[in-house]
Amino acid sequence: MTAHRSIEAATTVRVRIPSPLRSYSGGRDEVVVAIPVLAPELPPTLAGVLASVESQCRGLRFRIVDEQGQLRPHIKLFVGLTATRDLSTPVPPGEDVTIVAALSGG
Amino acid sequence: MPRTAARPSAEGGVTLLIATRKGLWWLASDPMRREWTTRGPQFLGHNVHHAVADPRDARSVLVAARTGHLGPTVFRSTGGGRRFVEAARPPAFRSGSGRVVDHTFWLAPGHATEPGVWYAGTSPQGLFRSEDGGATWSGVDGFNEHPQRKAWCGGDQDGTPDGPKLHSILVDPRDPRHLYVGMSSGGVFESVDGGADWTPLNRGVRADFMPDPDPEYGHDPHCVRLASGNPDRLYQQNHCGIYRLDRPGNVWIDIGASMPKSVGAVGFPMVVHPTDADTLWVFPMDGTDVWPRTAPAGRPAVFRSRNGGRRWQRLADGFPGTQAWWTVKRQAMTADRAAPAGVYLGTTSGEVWGSRDEGDSWWCIARHLPAIQSIEVA
Numbered sequence: 001m002t003a004h005r006s007i008e009a010a011t012t013v014r015v016r017i018p019s020p021l022r023s024y025s026g027g028r029d030e031v032v033v034a035i036p037v038l039a040p041e042l043p044p045t046l047a048g049v050l051a052s053v054e055s056q057c058r059g060l061r062f063r064i065v066d067e068q069g070q071l072r073p074h075i076k077l078f079v080g081l082t083a084t085r086d087l088s089t090p091v092p093p094g095e096d097v098t099i100v101a102a103l104s105g106g
Numbered sequence: 107m108p109r110t111a112a113r114p115s116a117e118g119g120v121t122l123l124i125a126t127r128k129g130l131w132w133l134a135s136d137p138m139r140r141e142w143t144t145r146g147p148q149f150l151g152h153n154v155h156h157a158v159a160d161p162r163d164a165r166s167v168l169v170a171a172r173t174g175h176l177g178p179t180v181f182r183s184t185g186g187g188r189r190f191v192e193a194a195r196p197p198a199f200r201s202g203s204g205r206v207v208d209h210t211f212w213l214a215p216g217h218a219t220e221p222g223v224w225y226a227g228t229s230p231q232g233l234f235r236s237e238d239g240g241a242t243w244s245g246v247d248g249f250n251e252h253p254q255r256k257a258w259c260g261g262d263q264d265g266t267p268d269g270p271k272l273h274s275i276l277v278d279p280r281d282p283r284h285l286y287v288g289m290s291s292g293g294v295f296e297s298v299d300g301g302a303d304w305t306p307l308n309r310g311v312r313a314d315f316m317p318d319p320d321p322e323y324g325h326d327p328h329c330v331r332l333a334s335g336n337p338d339r340l341y342q343q344n345h346c347g348i349y350r351l352d353r354p355g356n357v358w359i360d361i362g363a364s365m366p367k368s369v370g371a372v373g374f375p376m377v378v379h380p381t382d383a384d385t386l387w388v389f390p391m392d393g394t395d396v397w398p399r400t401a402p403a404g405r406p407a408v409f410r411s412r413n414g415g416r417r418w419q420r421l422a423d424g425f426p427g428t429q430a431w432w433t434v435k436r437q438a439m440t441a442d443r444a445a446p447a448g449v450y451l452g453t454t455s456g457e458v459w460g461s462r463d464e465g466d467s468w469w470c471i472a473r474h475l476p477a478i479q480s481i482e483v484a
Contacts, residue, residue, distance in 0.1 A: 020173060020175060020176055021176070058194075059179070059192050059194075062177055062179070062196065062198070063176040063177045063179065064176065064177065065177075066177060066198075066206040066207075067198035067199050067200075067201055067205075067206060067207070068199075068201065068202070068203075068204060068205075068206055069201070070206070072175070072176070072177050073175075074174065074175035075175060075176075101175040101176065102175055103174055103175060104174075
């Protein structure tokens with residue numbers, strides 16, 4: 001099953017939500033967001049995906065991205081199977097986004 | 107994000123808000139303050155730095171929290187703590203400033219004539235204000251953007267291992283525009299224009315860790331309190347002793363010198379009696395060598411002065427007499443407004459101790475909680 005498909009001028013991305021953030025997603029472990037596509041050669045970026053997530057899950061973004069637009073420490077993002085901290089990373093068609101929150105010790 | 111939990115009824119008794127490293131608990135007493143009931147947790151797993159009830163309406167409660175991996179936020183309740191909603195715009199520095207709030211450390215209700223106004227102090231040092239009961243927060247530019255701020259505070263990476271903090275936000279009950287703040291590090295600062303400009307207020311306070319032991323700023327106040335029985339009187343527990351200031355004077359008086367030498371004058375909390383400005387309590391901790399910040403020699407004691415710090419009395423009736431290596435953080439000690447006043451402290455080992463007789467004797471009223479970060483009377 002593909003989670004990412006073009007629908008005319010928009011595409012959808014499946015975003016996996018870790019348990020610490022599910023109070024913002026109504027308990028859902030994933031949300032699917034629609035992202036406008038300006039041109040086929042310009043896939044959405046992680047920043048755009050997170051902005052769309054925010055429209056569904058108000059308050060989530062600030063818990064993982066600080067006021068200077070940087071991913072907070074102990075948070076990791078994956079596009080498909082590739083980890084990145086760069087919010088300008090493109091999200092190609094068919095790739096999921098996974099948010100991972102790192103915990104250690106007590 | 108709404109959160110629901112039962113709040114204990116405390117009609118005729120005292121209710122305490124216990125903020126811990128792993129959530130928020132409530133303690134409620136009977137009218138005699140003998141029996142205590144523990145309720146909670148709320149925000150289980152959240153690192154709650156401060157939880158404060160609004161004395162102006164007896165209904166609002168604000169909670170400053172973050173978790174190990176998620177950013178800092180503020181939750182607010184207008185229903186006495188039964189249901190909390192997250193702030194739509196938590197305290198955050200201006201985009202482009204390069205500064206990032208690590209956690210909101212201190213919450214303070216505004217002046218009685220300004221319902222809905224709250225102040226927040228953050229780590230690293232920042233001052234924020236809400237005018238809608240904590241729903242949205244804006245930086246106090248007169249402080250955060252002050253051209254001297256970096257000189258006063260140092261860089262955001264220069265502070266203590268737990269992060270440099272702005273704390274002890276004090277509002278003069280006679281004038282909403284007259285404010286004080288304390289910063290670790292930075293010192294005590296005063297504003298007489300509602301936060302538009304600030305002036306250091308540190309004369310007389312030692313800073314023996316600095317190259318210049320008598321600087322204008324750069325001090326390390328741990329906790330500063332305004333005496334509610336006399337708003338011209340300030341006390342502070344500092345890294346370098348205990349001090350009193352009587353305004354309009356501007357030179358702090360060292361009142362820690364009269365503490366026993368074997369105990370010293372290092373500690374974090376400072377509590378002033380609700381009506382008697384000459385009565386105050388401190389909880390000394392070990393500030394020798396590498397600063398263990400535990401009860402000296404493992405023998406915890408509160409010290410009380412009845413005369414503005416001229417003399418101190420050791421109070422330990424009920425406390426363990428040995429091998430009790432308590433740490434009490436700067437927000438984890440408070441007093442109620444009953445007569446005689448109740449005094450309460452919480453340890454990082456998760457115990458709450460209370461006194462019904464102004465510190466003469468002590469009982470453990472809760473144990474087995476997570477590390478306690480603050481205690482406030484609701």
